[in-house]
Amino acid sequence: MTENKILLNIKDLHASVGDKEILRGIDLTIREGETHAIMGPNGSGKSTLSAVLAGRDNYTVTSGEVTFNGHNLLELTPEERSFEGLFLSFQYPIEIPGVTNVNFMRTAVNEHRKHKGLEPLNAADFLKLMRSKMEIVEMNPSFSSRGVNVGFSGGEKKRNEIFQMAMLEPRLAILDETDSGLDVDALRIVATGVNKLKRPDNAAIVITHYQRLLDYIVPDVVHVLYKGRIIRTAGKELAREIEERGYDWIING
């Protein structure tokens, strides 16, 4: 069997906030078509890893390499990472009062098009695209004229994240605790949305605490992150085992 093309390759990644080292040597390879789950106790560095990959500047990468789709990811600005096909679904999506969802997404989509040398979408085509993508996460069209995430419930915010993902069609989506704050119905809608967006040439990293999300988004590989390192990598059965036994047996094992 020929292995799929490598999309993301992380080698010995170290990152700090101030003088506190949070990532202490991450190695991770993700290929097209794969879904990886990253689990781990609180404070193990899961959200830091996603923030560093997305280009948040309050983290300092002290050593290591990250190659994404043939680019040195760490040299790119957050917007360039987005153009190259990286998408982060935020654990806590940001509210932007005064910027409507429709303006926000139109600006984002047209910047992506500009990057690809395409003309901006006209208003009619854009609205058509937006409506079809909103259906993926069963989002009410009235949300398009509201301020980005303003007054949205936890579930609506997460749906909005997946809607944005659908609009931008990333190569690699990082879902940072997309299940947190979701009831069962919202979880199913969000997970179904993610599954609908799966293609042979894209990939996803699912960061979660719970098996529950992984019942819907079935991972190919499960990693356990602890104190800034991946301490265990196995198949999807590892998630179920963690659900039953916790992390202690891995940490102490």
Next chain:
Amino acid sequence: MTENYIYAPAHNIEGGFRCKVPLPGSRQIFMIDGGVQGTGRPLDIRFRKGEISEETLQVIGIRTEKHPEDISFASSYRFEEGSSAKLILCSHTFAENPFHTDEKISITMEAGASADVLIMQNEHNKATHNTCIDIHLAEGASLNAVILTIHGGAISNGITASLDGRHAFCDISGLYLVDGTQKVTNSLKVEHRVPECHSRELFKGILDNNAYAYFSGLIHVFPDAQKTEAYQECHNLLLSRDARAFAQPQLEIYADDVKCSHGATNGRLNEDELFYMRSRGIPLKEAKVLQQLAFAYAVLDKISSAELKERMAVLTERRLRGEFSDCNNCCRNCC
């Protein structure tokens, strides 16, 4: 409406000035160097009792090189009982002289009158313009005023609103966009003299470079003015370390059954919002503009005409983008 001016179509104005904001159904009056075009007399407008004016009256005040000296003048607008009208008051500078203008505007709203007033200030960097606005509201009168300070060297607005009759309502807001070494001052005094009146003020500023903005707002509730509702807010967004904004909110309350509040903040662009937008592919520069427009929106939203609001939003956006691109072949010299 009684008028003591000569209506002048736009093409008669020197320098080929064309207003960028002409609304269909608006009537324009030009005030040249403090006097009504043609007569040179002060402006005195009166909306007759019960008159509901459909068209917008736009008063375009301009300074020209014919009168480079300091000038001072007064205009008066009286809304008689039950009348209703819309006003746009603009000020521009048509030559590069360091103009100094002192202007007094009196707005008298008789019982039950209502008005929408937009004041649009767009002058060049050497201009100093002090505007004193004296507002009186009788019983049941209602005023919605928005002051948009787009550009100007030193712009100062001193506003006194006196709520003299019960159930008077007054909403005054301001948006000031200040950069370079520009200075903008807004001083407000809202006097609740009788019971059951309602006032609101919202002032927001975006400051860059070495700009300076000062806001002082006093809400004065007189001893008899029970059931007053008076709210005031001032927020500044500072884009540079060297920009300075001062806010001085004040409440003087001499009645005991009132609802009053004030709030003032000075802040900078929100890093989390910027990162969120960038992570979706919106470049930093664009993300900053979006955030500034979002900040400004609450004031623009007070403009009741949707069409006028849209035009002011476009003007605001162009200003924030530094895109007053037609400046080279325009006579306004506003930047």
